[in-house]
Amino acid sequence: MLDLFTSLWHYRGFVFSSIRNEFVARFVRSRLGAIWMILNPLAQVTIYALILSAVLAAKLPGIDNRYAYAIYLTAGILAWTLFSEIVLRSVTLFIENGNLMKKIMFPRIALPTITVGSCLLNNVMLLLAILIIFTLLGHPPAAALLWLPFLTLITVALAVGFGMILGVLNVFIRDIGQVVPIGLQFLFWFTPIVYPVSIIPERLQHWLLLNPVYPVVHAYQNVLVYHAPPDFKKLALVALVSLGLMTLGLFMFRKAGPEMVDAL
Amino acid sequence: MTCLSVQNLGKAFRTYKSEWQRVARWFGLPVKAHEEQWVLRSVTFQVHCGEAVGIVGQNGAGKSTLLKMVTGTLRPSEGHVEVHGRIAAILELGMGFNPELTGRQNVWHAAGLMGFQRDQIEHVMPHIEGFAEIGDYFDHPVRTYSSGMQMRVAFAVVTAYRPEILIIDEALSVGDAYFQHKSFNRIRQFQKEGTTLLIVSHDRGAIQGLCDRAILLDQGSVIKDGDPQEVMDHYNALIAEKDQSxxxxxxxxxxxxxxxxxxxxxxxxxxxxxxxxxxxxxxxxxxxxxxxxxxxxxxxxxxxxxxxxxxxxxxxxxxxxxxxxxxxxxxxxxxxxxxxxxxxxxxxxxxxxxxxxxxxxxxxxxxxxxxxxxxxxxxxxxxxNLDKTVFVGCNWMEPRITVEMS
Missing domain, CATH: 2.70.50.60 (abc- transporter (atp binding component) like domain)
Incomplete structure (x- = not known):
C-alpha cells in the first residue's frame, strides 16, 4: 500500500502539470475557457430558481433574504457538482486512458488523482463565483465558511469511494457506465437540493438517512445559508462510510490492476 | 552482464462466464475461469547489456504481448521478467500529446509521464528543443504540426535520457530521411554506451543490419533464438510453409x-x-x-x-x-x-x-x-549496398568521374 503512495509522490510533478494542462487546454480555443465549467452549474441554479422559487420560497424558514431560495439552491448545487463530477469522470477514467495504460508504465493511481485535482480546481472556482454572487444578493460570507474545506474533504472522499469502485467495475462491465448517470439523476432528486427537507412528510424523512450524500449537502446548506456549524454526528457517519468505500475501491483497484489492461 | 532476463514467461487471457465471477474472484471466492487463452507460453531468454536483439514473428505471434510485459504494462500470468535499468519505448511516440498545447508544454507532460522530475526536465529541455529542430513551432500548439514534426518532438523526448533498454517498433521508419539518420545515429550512440536494443520488425534488412541476435516467435513461443540471418531464414521458411495453401x-x-x-x-x-x-x-x-x-x-x-x-x-x-x-x-x-x-x-x-x-x-x-x-x-x-560507393535512387549506374581544372 505504501509503495502506491510513494510512486504517486514521485509522479507529483506529472499530476500537477496534468491538472494545469487540462485547465490551460480549456482556455486555448474557447473565449470563456474554464468559465464554462462554473457557468454550467450557475445556469442550472438560475433555471431551478426561476421555475421553482414561486412554489418553494415560502417554505424556507430561518433566513431573511428575498433570494433565500436561490441561495439555498446554490449551496446544495456546489456540493452536488463536486460529488457528481468526480463520480462521473471516475467511471470512464480507466476506459478513456486505456491506450495510455496499455503502452506506458506509470503509477495508475495518478489518473484518479488528476481527476480529483481537476474537479477540486473547478469547485474552488465555482465557490469563488458563488461567494461573489452571494455578496451581491446581500448575503456576505461569514466565519462559518471555514468549515468548507472540511466538508469538501468528506465530499471528495465519498465521491472517490464510489468513483473508484464503479470505475474499476466499468472496465469489465461496461453497463455500469450507462447506469451511473441515471443513478445520479435519481440520487439528485432524492436529495433535498432543489427542495427543502421540510416538504418531505415526516414519516418518510428517516429514509433520507440511507442517502449518504444528504448529510454532506445538508452541511453545505447549513454553512453557506445559515452560517451554522454542520451536524457532526451525521457527518462522522458519512466519513466512516466514505472511508469504507475508499478502502473497498482501493482494494478492487489493486486486485483488478493486472487484469485491467487485458480488458481494455 | 544481463540487462533483461525473461523467465518462463506466459500470458493467458481469461474469460469468465460472467464478469461478476471475475469480480468475485478478487474477493477470494474460488471461481474458475471459463476459458483460458494462452497467447504466450514458456518464453525464456536473456539479453546482455548493449546487445541488439531483433524480435520477429508473424502478426499474432505474441510480439507485442511480450513487449508489453517487458515494459511492465501487462502483468504476466506465469513466469517473470527481470529488468535492470530504465526502459524507454519508441512505440509510444506521441502518446498522450494534447493537440491544444504547445510542443514545450507537451514535452513537460510526456517527460513527466516517463517519471522525470521537474529539475531533470528543465535540464534536458534545451537538448530536446535542439534535437527536434522544429524552430519556432516548439512554442506553437501541436495541432499545427505536421506528423513528421510531432514525431521529431516525440522522439526527442523519449530519447532525452539514455535508457538501459530501448524498444524500437517499426514506427521508426516514419519521418524524413534526414531525421531518420539523426535518430539512428542517436540509437547507435546509445548502443555504444551500453543500451540494450529490442527491435521489432518484419524488415529483413533492418534485423540483419542492426541486430546481433534475433528471436523468432510463433504461436506464443520462441522457436528460434540466434544469429539474425539464420533466424530470418527460418522465419521465411515458416511463411513459405503457410503459402503452400x-x-x-x-x-x-x-x-x-x-x-x-x-x-x-x-x-x-x-x-x-x-x-x-x-x-x-x-x-x-x-x-x-x-x-x-x-x-x-x-x-x-x-x-x-x-x-x-x-x-x-x-x-x-x-x-x-x-x-x-x-x-x-x-x-x-x-x-x-x-x-x-x-x-x-x-x-x-x-x-x-x-x-x-x-x-x-x-x-x-x-x-x-x-x-x-x-x-x-x-x-x-x-x-x-555493402561495398559500392554511397548513392541514392533505385538504379545502380556506376559513374566514372573525372575533373578538369583550369
Whole structure:
C-alpha cells in the first residue's frame, strides 16, 4: 500500500502539470475557457430558481433574504457538482486512458488523482463565483465558511469511494457506465437540493438517512445559508462510510490492476 | 552482464462466464475461469547489456504481448521478467500529446509521464528543443504540426535520457530521411554506451543490419533464438510453409496480400534468387550477378506459353519487366504434366531497398487473351549496398568521374 503512495509522490510533478494542462487546454480555443465549467452549474441554479422559487420560497424558514431560495439552491448545487463530477469522470477514467495504460508504465493511481485535482480546481472556482454572487444578493460570507474545506474533504472522499469502485467495475462491465448517470439523476432528486427537507412528510424523512450524500449537502446548506456549524454526528457517519468505500475501491483497484489492461 | 532476463514467461487471457465471477474472484471466492487463452507460453531468454536483439514473428505471434510485459504494462500470468535499468519505448511516440498545447508544454507532460522530475526536465529541455529542430513551432500548439514534426518532438523526448533498454517498433521508419539518420545515429550512440536494443520488425534488412541476435516467435513461443540471418531464414521458411495453401489471396508478413489470379492451366510452383555459387539469397548486394529460378508446372496441353515477370519497388512501381515473347522464346505445344524450369540471369543493378517480383503465365504477349496465372508478390527480396560507393535512387549506374581544372 505504501509503495502506491510513494510512486504517486514521485509522479507529483506529472499530476500537477496534468491538472494545469487540462485547465490551460480549456482556455486555448474557447473565449470563456474554464468559465464554462462554473457557468454550467450557475445556469442550472438560475433555471431551478426561476421555475421553482414561486412554489418553494415560502417554505424556507430561518433566513431573511428575498433570494433565500436561490441561495439555498446554490449551496446544495456546489456540493452536488463536486460529488457528481468526480463520480462521473471516475467511471470512464480507466476506459478513456486505456491506450495510455496499455503502452506506458506509470503509477495508475495518478489518473484518479488528476481527476480529483481537476474537479477540486473547478469547485474552488465555482465557490469563488458563488461567494461573489452571494455578496451581491446581500448575503456576505461569514466565519462559518471555514468549515468548507472540511466538508469538501468528506465530499471528495465519498465521491472517490464510489468513483473508484464503479470505475474499476466499468472496465469489465461496461453497463455500469450507462447506469451511473441515471443513478445520479435519481440520487439528485432524492436529495433535498432543489427542495427543502421540510416538504418531505415526516414519516418518510428517516429514509433520507440511507442517502449518504444528504448529510454532506445538508452541511453545505447549513454553512453557506445559515452560517451554522454542520451536524457532526451525521457527518462522522458519512466519513466512516466514505472511508469504507475508499478502502473497498482501493482494494478492487489493486486486485483488478493486472487484469485491467487485458480488458481494455 | 544481463540487462533483461525473461523467465518462463506466459500470458493467458481469461474469460469468465460472467464478469461478476471475475469480480468475485478478487474477493477470494474460488471461481474458475471459463476459458483460458494462452497467447504466450514458456518464453525464456536473456539479453546482455548493449546487445541488439531483433524480435520477429508473424502478426499474432505474441510480439507485442511480450513487449508489453517487458515494459511492465501487462502483468504476466506465469513466469517473470527481470529488468535492470530504465526502459524507454519508441512505440509510444506521441502518446498522450494534447493537440491544444504547445510542443514545450507537451514535452513537460510526456517527460513527466516517463517519471522525470521537474529539475531533470528543465535540464534536458534545451537538448530536446535542439534535437527536434522544429524552430519556432516548439512554442506553437501541436495541432499545427505536421506528423513528421510531432514525431521529431516525440522522439526527442523519449530519447532525452539514455535508457538501459530501448524498444524500437517499426514506427521508426516514419519521418524524413534526414531525421531518420539523426535518430539512428542517436540509437547507435546509445548502443555504444551500453543500451540494450529490442527491435521489432518484419524488415529483413533492418534485423540483419542492426541486430546481433534475433528471436523468432510463433504461436506464443520462441522457436528460434540466434544469429539474425539464420533466424530470418527460418522465419521465411515458416511463411513459405503457410503459402503452400491454395488460397488465392495470401497475406504476406509485411501486411500486403499476395494476389494470384488466372485460369490455372499453368502455375508458378516456386521462384527464388540464387547467387553465382547457387546459394539461395534474399539479401542481395548491389551489382551482384544473380539467377532467378522459376519452376512452372503445366496442367493442360497448351499451344503457346509465355512467361513474363516484373520487378517492382516497394511502392509497386515497375522497375523492369519483360517476357519470353519479347525475348523470342515462346514455348510451343507444351504438354500437360510437364515441368519447366526457367533461369533468368541478370546483374542486380538496383538501389538499396525492398523489391518484389510479379510473374505471369499467358498465351500471347499480353495477359489479356489467355491468362493462365498472374501472381503478384511472388518473390520479395532486399537489395543492400555493402561495398559500392554511397548513392541514392533505385538504379545502380556506376559513374566514372573525372575533373578538369583550369
Amino acid at each position: 491454395t488460397v488465392q489471396i495470401t497475406p504476406l508478413e509485411n501486411g500486403k496480400n499476395q494476389v494470384c489470379s488466372g485460369t490455372g492451366e499453368a502455375r508458378v510452383e516456386s521462384i527464388a534468387l540464387f547467387n553465382e555459387k547457387n546459394q539461395p539469397m534474399e539479401l542481395v548486394n548491389v551489382g551482384t550477378p544473380v539467377r532467378m529460378q522459376v519452376d512452372v508446372a503445366v496442367h493442360k496441353d497448351l499451344p503457346s506459353l509465355i512467361f513474363g515477370y516484373v520487378i517492382k519497388d516497394r511502392l509497386g512501381q515497375d522497375i523492369y519487366g519483360t517476357n519470353t515473347w519479347y525475348t523470342h522464346q515462346p514455348l510451343k505445344d507444351v504438354k500437360g504434366g510437364q515441368r519447366l524450369r526457367l533461369h533468368i540471369h541478370f546483374p542486380m543493378n538496383l538501389g538499396p531497398g525492398s523489391y518484389s517480383v510479379s510473374t505471369a503465365l499467358v498465351s500471347t504477349e499480353n495477359h489479356l487473351e489467355d491468362n493462365y496465372e498472374w501472381r503478384d508478390l511472388a518473390l520479395v527480396f532486399n537489395v543492400v
